[in-house]
Amino acid sequence: SVAHRFGPLIDAARVAASASANELRSKASQTSPFSDGSWCSKAALATLSAELTALSAEPAGWWAGAPRALTASVCEDERCLVSLFAIPDGGRVPLRKFPTGTVILHRALTGAFELSRWQLPSESGPNQRPPVRVMSRQCGAEASEPLATFGGLAQDLHAARGGACAVLEVALLSPVVPTTGRAAIDWPRAVAPVGGADGTGDGGGGGEGGSAAAEGEELFEARSAEQLLSTVFRALDAPDVMGARGAGAPAAVGARGARESPIDALARAIGGLAPELAAIDRRLLAPRQQPEELLDALGVTVPKGLLLHGPPGCGKTLLAREIAAALGAATVQVVSGPEMMSRFVGESERWVRELFEPAERDAQAEADSTLAATAAGGARRAAAASRLHVIVLDELDAFSRERGSLVGDPGIRDSIVNTLLAKMDGVRSVRNLLVIGTTNRIELIDRALLRAGRFEVHVAVRPPDAAGRRDVLRIHLRRMGAEGLLAADALCDDALADLAARADGFTGADLAGVVRAAASRALERAARADGARPVVQRADLERACAEVGAQTLAMRERRALAAALCPTHAWSVERVGEWLHAAGVGARARGAFVDELIDGRALCELHRLDGGVQERVLAEQLRVETLGERLRLRHALRELMGAPAPLDDAQAEPGGGGDWP
Ligand SMILES: Nc1ncnc2c1ncn2[C@@H]1O[C@H](COP(=O)(O)OP(=O)(O)OP(=O)(O)O)[C@@H](O)[C@H]1O
Structure with a gap:
């Protein structure tokens, strides 16, 4: 019987199914296991192809007796279903329609197949209109690239006529949340997922939707299978997708399972900070995985600011980046404070504003689509849910010191802090933004920034035990x-x-x-x-x-010496180097100065001098010549010494120094 002949194939498929869900997930993060385009393990695939070869050596006739395509499930995970389809010569797999957002990958293991996409099919079968698109694949070199389609439109599969059966491996990746979560997938910009840009899941609606879909698929197909799969898996793992999923996603996409949680991902990359990671998880990561409705019911919002503080080299910057990755952020912008301060007046503020733009754009899109959905009378949630955007402000103390704390400061810092405050208060959707600041000097940060609602969560990152x-x-x-x-x-x-x-x-x-x-x-x-x-x-x-x-040890001792000599200026020596770098001072001069500084000499000498002379001595030592360099150095010096050098040039050179360029 057909079933009997198909038995070995099914058995082989079962062997292939031994690839656990975990294994599949880890495959998605690597590239090589997918380079052959298959979900089955290599050993299982070898057995499978031996069985298939034996089957294809048989006269094809018996396939014709198959009432329909035969299927065997290879692997079933909460988020994906991989099956084998054996389609008799000239046979077809009945018309099927998957929810919008489903990604379907087809790969020919033997023979050739043709896939037709249909719009608005009747319940009973394909409509009379021609298919929107017909695509084909055959086993061979080309088959290493699976054919990818989106759910939404109905589709059917035919085996090409020619006496051979087609055996296909078909992977169905669950819809990544039909409405809100779609936006969380990092689709290539130009691709409009099939089903229309409105994410309504109605299969694309009219003819226009069809052509957009076809165009989208063209681009989609151009991507490699590995890229596609890792993108989808990244999106599936994103906690805000899981959160949205909790808020009404299909049961097929369960939130439980062996997927790595954000906290596990952090613990894998960062050592020695278990209590700190637990605090971050409780305050920032876990709430983002909850349905928005639940948070609304509790009347709480997820904090949008995190401040990591502690000594240099303990992993603050690393932690900030890993948090962004673990949350599957759509954009991560890392900005260093000194770099921002080295900009011209007015530019820094513009930069701060630009940092917030992606989050604001998304929040606006979400607001618009919610409005549209409400106007349409539906209870449906917003189609374009805001994706998470992360901004990392490294060395926040460089520009966000207590406003007015620096006498003679031309107000650059104050206006940066004001812009930052306005922006942190301004972004409407609290779920779509996380600003992470890092600093060695929390005591210098403007208190307005530290209060709840802004950098609300403070975590001390200490050297490990x-x-x-x-x-x-x-x-x-x-x-x-x-x-x-x-x-x-x-x-x-x-x-x-x-x-x-x-x-x-x-x-x-x-x-x-x-x-x-x-x-x-x-x-x-x-x-x-x-x-x-x-x-x-x-x-x-x-x-x-x-x-x-x-x-x-030597560094620590020298630093302690420097600190002891000048107790009021016990700042980090590394930081001085960075400030001088931001001031445009060359590496060699910087290195020499920092060396002296570590010994405490340079600092003590400088400290004894008054503002303008300090600046001149430093400029001579560091061979600063142009006016621009000198102005930048003046800024750096104010930072170094804590007390500002006078602003005015005449004051700056008490010795009457008119010798500056
Ligand atoms: N807890 C940690 N676990 C694993 N690696 C770490 C850890 N802390 C630091 N590192 C390693 O040290 C490098 C530098 O750390 P990082 O720049 O994050 O420190 P930092 O606290 O931000 O320092 P700074 O205050 O000087 O900017 C990291 O890229 C990483 O390789």
Whole structure:
């Protein structure tokens, strides 16, 4: 019987189904497992193709006896369903229509098939009008690129005539929330998903919708399968999609399952900050996964500002970026404070305004579509839900100091802070914006920015303890371990615990430095051994730890000395370097000055001088010549010394110095 003949194929398909949902998900984040375009594991696919080859050697006649296409489910996940379809020669899979937002991927394992897309089909079968689009694929080189379509329009599959059956692998990716969540997918700009831009899920409506759909698909098809799949999976994993899903998505797209939560994603990238991550999860991540209605019912909104503060090198910037990634942000803009301050007057404020534009645009689109939906009388939620936009303001203290705190400041900072305040209060949709500020000096930040409603959540990011240091090391060694470039004795728990104990007082950045230094030793050895693989040994890590330790200790001691000599100016030496960089001072001069600074000499000397002379001495030391450089230096100096240099040029040179350009 047909079923009997089809049995081995189904069995092979079941083997393929052993690819767990987890495995599928991890596949989506890599590129190689999809390079052959298949969802089945390599071994299962080999069995499957052996079965198919045997079947296709059979006379094709028996297929004709099949009442309809035969199907076997290969893999079923909450968010995807992968099936095999065996279509008899010239046969067809009945017309099917999937909800708008579903992504359907087809790949020919044998034979050739044709896919027709129909508009407004009658319930019983294709309408009399010609299909909107006909696409075909056949097994072979071209088949490595699956044919992708969106749900919305009805579609049917035919096996091409010619005596061979077509066996297809069809992956159905669940609709990513039919209404609100669609916007969360990072579709390529020009692509209008099939079903029209209004996201109503009505299959595209009139003829116009059809042509837009066809055009969209053309572009969609041009993308690689890997790109497509990882995009879809990223979108599916985005917590705001999960949140929207909770708010009325189809049950087929369950919120539970083995997907990695944002907090797990953070813990995988950042070590030693478990309590801090838990706080961030409770305040910022978890609420974003809740349905909006629930938050409305509680009368709460998700905070839109997070301030990460603590000493340098403890992972604030890293954490900010990882939070944005874990939340599946549509845009992430990272801006450094000194960079912003180095702009011309007026430009910084414009820059701040521009940072908020994407979020504002989306919030406006959401408001418009909600209005349209309400006007249409439907209870339907907004079609164009705002995607999340993240702004990271690194070294926030550079421009958001207490307003009026700097005597003689020309008001640039004040107006940046004002613009920032206005913008943080102004964006309508609180769900679509997260501003993360990082600073080493929380005490300098304008209090208005720190209050609830703005940078509402404050998290101190401290150097890791011994267990944390072990976690950070494990994170930085993970890649080389996976590549087989780390000796087994170096990755065991004992070795890591020992290393973590040796690295007392190290920050995350120091520990990353230890791994880099150890790798450099392995590379050096490999180069000497002419082409050997650079395997990092436990001894490399230990020596690197001592090397970095000596450096950081020396640095810390010198910094402590500088701080002791000038207790009122115990700012970070690294920061001085960055300020001078922002002031346009060249690397060599900067390096020399920072060296002196660490010894405390430069700072003490400068500190003794009054404002204008300070500026002149510094300018001479740093070979600042042009007026522009000098003005930037003046700004940097005000930052360095805490007290401003006088503004006016005549005052600036008490010695009557008219020798400035
Ligand atoms: N907790 C951590 N876990 C893993 N890696 C870390 C951690 N902390 C720091 N690192 C490593 O150190 C690098 C530098 O850290 P990062 O720039 O985030 O520190 P920071 O606190 O923002 O410093 P700064 O205040 O000087 O800007 C990171 O890119 C990462 O490689």
